[in-house]
Structure formats: structure tokens, C-alpha cells
Amino acid sequence: MEDITLNLPDDVLDTIRSEVRSGAYASESEVVSAALRLFAEEQDHQAVLDAIRAKVAASLADPRPPVSLDEARRRLIRTRVT
Numbered sequence: 001m002e003d004i005t006l007n008l009p010d011d012v013l014d015t016i017r018s019e020v021r022s023g024a025y026a027s028e029s030e031v032v033s034a035a036l037r038l039f040a041e042e043q044d045h046q047a048v049l050d051a052i053r054a055k056v057a058a059s060l061a062d063p064r065p066p067v068s069l070d071e072a073r074r075r076l077i078r079t080r081v082t
Contacts, residue, residue, distance in 0.1 A: 006032075 008016075016031045025031045067075070 016028050019025050019031045020028055025034065
């Protein structure tokens with residue numbers, strides 16, 4: 001593990017110290033590590049949402065006529081059987 005020095009705004013430092021004082025975290029480093037893990041998870045979720053949005057946009061832009069729900073089910077069943 002490597003030590004680094006960060007300059008953080010007072011309100012962020014207050015939040016970090018408050019979390020440690022509350023007993024939720026043993027150290028300021030744990031608070032920052034947890035926050036960075038959450039940030040990485042959000043980035044992953046954002047990538048998934050972006051992929052879903054791209055698929056929806058492609059579907060909406062598809063010039064082929066729409067398929068009814070019943071027809072979609074029939075096609076899925078045929079795909080599973082073959």
C-alpha cells in the first residue's frame with residue numbers, strides 16, 4: 001500500500017471525519033476507499049445504462065415493422081426448440 005496526500009474541501013473532510021467518529025469506518029482511509037469503490041461501481045452501472053440506451057435507440061431507429069408481443073413469444077419459442 002502506498003501513502004498519498006490529498007487536498008480536499010472542508011465539507012468533504014468533515015464528512016469523512018464524521019463517518020469515522022460515528023464508528024462506521026475505522027479510519028479516514030477506509031472512508032475514501034469505500035467512496036472510490038462506490039464510484040467505480042457507478043461507472044460500471046453507467047456503462048451498462050449507456051449500452052442499454054444504445055440498444056433502445058437502435059431498436060427505435062430500426063425501419064422494420066414492429067413485432068407484436070405474441071409474435072415475439074412465438075419466435076422465441078421457435079428459437080429455443082431448434
